[in-house]
Amino acid sequence: MNISAFWLIVLSIWIFILQSRVKDLEKTIQRLKDKKPYTPAIDDETPIAVQENAEENETPQILPPVETEESDETVHHAEVFRQSYDREIQKEPAKPASFIANYFTQGNLLVRIGGIVLFFGLAFLVKYAAEHSIISMQMRLEFIAVAAVALVITGWKLREREGAYGQILQGLGIAMLYLVIYAAAKFYAMLPLDTAFALMFMVVVLGSVLAVMENALPLALFATAGGFLVPILTSNGEGSHIILFSYYVFLNLGVFIVAWHRSWRLLNVVGFLFTFVIATVWGVLRYRPELFNTTEPFLILYFVMYLTISILFTLKHTFKPKNFVDSTLVFGLPLFAFPLQVSLVKPMEYGEACSALVLGTLYLILSRLLGKRERTALLAQTFLALGVVFYTIAIPYLFDADVTASLWSLEGSALIWMALKQEKQYARYFGEMLVLLSIVIYPDSVSFQGISPAEYLGYIIVITSSLIASYLLDSYQRQLSASQRLLARIFLGLSLFLWFTCTPSEFLKLDNMLYSNALLFSLASGAFLLFVVSRVSAWKLLTDTLQGYMLLGILFFFTGMTHTLAHPHPFEGFGALALGILFFLGYLFLYTYGHVWKYTKQIHILSLWFMTAVLMLELRYHAELLHAGKSIVMVAVAVVPVLFSFWLLLPKKYISWMEIHRNTYQFTGAGGLVTVLIFWELTAFRIAPDFSLLPYIPVLNLLDMMQIAVLGTVFYWIYHNRTFFPQNTRTVLYALTVFISVLLASVIFARIVHSFKGVDYTLVALWKNIYFQSGLSILWSTIAIIAMLLSKRYSSRLLWLSGFGLLILVVLKLFFVELASSGTIERIISFIVVGSLLLLIGYFVPLPPNESKEER
Known part of the structure; x- marks a missing residue:
């Protein structure tokens, strides 16, 4: 840079x-x-003398005591003092612009303009005379010197005249003396350098003394500006810089002498600008x-x-x-x-x-x-x-850029601390700027090379400084505006960003370390350090920030899994250790800060679901390694959510450890798992019985039993949380469960047909098969009859209507599907069995029962 x-x-x-x-x-x-305004003490028995301006040698005004009340006398003298004080303040021009405006609008305008024009004319005359030999050099310079002295003397005699007439003449004369001496030494070599500088020094002293004695800022400005302009106006592009700068030394010495006696800000600025602007131009060009x-x-x-x-x-x-x-x-x-x-x-x-x-x-x-x-x-x-x-x-x-950034970050955090302690706003701004610059510069200074241990240490210094700055700004919020308070969060966020920029590369140096695991180790180690800091400092912002720990872990985990979506293996390499530490710290943070965090319940649920997802992916990976068929893989995916759901829905005495969040876990936590299981159930319907090592036994196989277990889990979750749902919602949920149960029974029968009749396990092939159609009619009729019989037992009109609807569906299917296969034994069996079942149900439950009690 x-x-x-x-x-x-x-x-x-x-x-x-x-x-x-x-x-x-x-x-x-x-x-x-x-x-x-400042009001002096007043003595009733003594006259009050107010000196308007002792520096101008004016006669003091003696005010006799006024024979009035004390309060009137005090007001009168205070007003006189204020007028005098205001006049003293007005002696000092506020800005160079106002001084220039006043110079050409106040006082004797003609003499002011005339003096400037005359000075420039004489300067040009000297330059012209140097280039064209018209009269002898000595005569030219003597003429200008005599005129300059005459102007100084005349100005001194007329110094009391209004409009600063005499002061302007004196300033013009002093500027002309500068001109003569400089020209005699530089262009004509008529004066040795030491003599010229001695004469210049005398002129500087003369102008300074006159300005101080007369308290005349215009005189000082005119003399000083004229002195600086002389070498510019008479320059021919040649000459020694030593002469030029030595000449300016004497001019600045005059400014210094005046500054010792008068606080004329405009004179100081004029001398400063002339000196350094001309020095800068010479430096660039020469x-x-x-x-x-x-x-x-x-x-x-x-x-x-x-x-x-x-x-x-x-x-x-x-x-x-x-x-x-x-x-x-x-x-x-x-x-x-x-x-x-x-x-x-x-x-x-x-x-x-x-x-x-x-x-x-x-x-x-x-x-x-x-x-x-x-x-x-x-x-x-x-x-x-x-x-x-x-x-x-x-x-x-x-130092190099990386070391510079590290030191700047330390300096910036120290400046912020000092500024906040002393309530110095601009010093704090400078410290904040240094920390931000270090955060921007340091990563760029090491990005084109590997991060060495020394460079990683530099990262740690910058991160620590940013954290300190964040802590200090958050601790002294009363000194900050609403927008500035965001800086504490910005510095904290930038420190976390830097941590994840440098730390994963250190973990990747370990053998067999995957990038996803390196991210998780970086997250866990950084979070633990922040946890320690929060415990020691009781820093609320940091405590609240730790709420995002598990969410960030989930993001890092699935980001790292993107390259292995086909066969994800969470425990690969150091994955088991990384995830174990991640969950351990997550629940440690929940145990420590759960009572003060705003999103404690959400973090509990998020941790549960994330742990379930990790274990589901890992079991699926190992099931695929067995090469035992797709059915085993599907069963492996459902094991964890079924077990966790069953565990969470246990009675209170078995899960007393989560009493505080028991309802959250049993309703929301288990509800999320149940939702996943429902989607799994619907997906498993498409899976044909595929057991490489075991024969297919209807119902008594792992896939069918797992699907039955899933449906039981769903039903139990609805029943366990029935008080959270209104009556209509409960009815819909129960109906949905019954509907999925009927589908499961139909799927199991379809798998039987597929396994024992050799029919392809596709919807089209099964639908065209008469064995499947006849058996499905009998199965649905049986289910309908059982539902209607149970409706009488539990006095449930809804259950009876559900069974009756299923029977109507069977009858329709008989006439529109099985009837097309006339003459087949399967069609005959279908009609006979279904007809018999209808007669049976008409005998036992001919009408829907009256509901004498609330459905459960």
């Missing part, structure tokens, strides 16, 4: 966040000042590695000067409360200076890392020193944040 672009993005985002915070704090303080020794000292010097100026602004600011920060300078300085430093030291090994570490250490030391004073508390916190940022930036320069 592009480290330079990355740290620049990180630094820019962080500076933008911190700068927004400082500006918000400044606005809040300003609003508080407007609402509650810098070469061999110029390092003559460039690096200037960059360091500029940085130190403006870092000191930003501290002086806070120390010497006149506003109250005195905790202001020049956010533009504080954050803009590293944003400009550090990229320049990186471009200088890029050819050096660990040059970028050492630079970041030095800057981080410097900011941390300053934070420690300034944090002891209330006035600089906000500035100290800002330097602390910048120190952390530069230490963070140093990491990718020192």
Whole structure:
């Protein structure tokens, strides 16, 4: 990844966040000042002196005591003080844009515009004169120098005039002096460099002293801007960068001197922008590695000067409360200076890392020193944040991407902890960003190579840091908004994702380990670790998350089984151990947290059904290995749900262990198994008797007996849970069971015909066979008669009507099916037997009985 672009993005985002915070704090303080102005103590017996502005050498106004009530006098003097205080605040332009607008809209407009035009004209004159020899160089420069001195003297004499007339003239004169000295040294070699710099220093001192004495920000701005523009306007594309940067050192020294006495934010920003923008342009166009020794000292010097100026602004600011920060300078300085430093030291090994570490250490030391004073508390916190940022930036320069991500994750979780403890919102944002970046970067840094033990350890560090971040954010929810509270769940989910990204590969290193089993082992080991953490920390979010353990296990199991759908073998390899651990932990979690989980009942049922499915698949696999026929395979599939259903429906005294969820298991749990058995029953109807090792004995064979057992289980489940169903539903369920029973009896008879008469076991072949039709008529008639006889015994009209309906169906079949086979003994037997049975039932139960008691 592009480290330079990355740290620049990180630094820019962080500076933008911190700068927004400082500006918000400044606005809040300003609003508080407007609402509650500072009111001095008033003595009734002493006159009150309010000094409007001692720095402008104005005569103090002496206010005689007013002979009114005390409250009126207090209000009057407080208002006078407020007006004076507001005027002092208004001395400081709020923004460069407003200053420029005021410059061209207030005061003596003509002289302001004229001064600027004159300065540019003189600058162009110097350049033109250098290119075209019109008059001697000495005369040109002497003329401009005399004019500059004259403007300074005239401006000093007119300094009291309205519209800052004199200040503008002085600024223009100082800028012209810069022009003369720079041109004489650079273009004409009339002055040695040391002499030129000495003269420049004198001009810097002159402009700074005049600006401070007159408390004139426009003068300081004009002189400073003019000084910076001189080399730009007179440049011919050649010259030494040493001269240029040395010249700017003296200009910045003037800004520094002014900053020592006046907190002029706009002047600081103008000097800063001129210096670093021009340095950046020169670096892009002209810098070469061999110029390092003559460039690096200037960059360091500029940085130190403006870092000191930003501290002086806070120390010497006149506003109250005195905790202001020049956010533009504080954050803009590293944003400009550090990229320049990186471009200088890029050819050096660990040059970028050492630079970041030095800057981080410097900011941390300053934070420690300034944090002891209330006035600089906000500035100290800002330097602390910048120190952390530069230490963070140093990491990718020192280590590979995977190690960087690991360290960032640790740093991010530590920052979140500190920020939440101190309620620092933007520091928490930075920590969250670091953790998220580490989660994104680390997998990518190791994806193209196998995960080594060291890289797996890095994964564990990132996962742990993400879990810590999730825990901290969840624990301090009162500090977070509703949307921010989702971050705790996001970090937890990302940590789980990383766990399943790296851990299965470690288990796959074992011999005969399948991917599905590796997933299950990863799930079980991770869940157990989370279980331990939840027990130690009482972390509710983690406790609730463990509810998804069994559902995730089911997903992993069937995902791994997709490649063996034809012959699934759950216990293959380490499958038995993996599934055993999975179920053990699942029921351990239920035992521990079942009383607090929201979905406890659903998890119980899901675990039951999943265990049943696993055992059904495993028994089916082993039955197929026996090669004993399809019937044995079908029987093996039904064994587990039949046994589990029977076990769950046992009386209370046999299953006291599940008393709390007994109804859930017996109704919903067993109901799901019964539903599966019904589908199995219908599927088994299609299976012909296929016993490779045993002869087919009607009813007394495994398939028929299992189908009878399944129907008995279904009936018993309906009867056992009859109180949960209304009367109509119970009737439908019983009718459905009877209907399936009739089908089973018919299927058993069909298997007899298939086995002993050699008829194909298909619906078409059996339907065309007269033996099957005759026997089916007799069978259905017998069943109908038994049902009608039982209806008399239990006084059930429904049972009688069911038997009667079946008889009608038999009669219809006799006339529409068997009658087509006229002359056959089978048809004759069918008619005789069915007719006899009808006579028999007409004798014993001619009419449906009256229901004297409720059906059971």
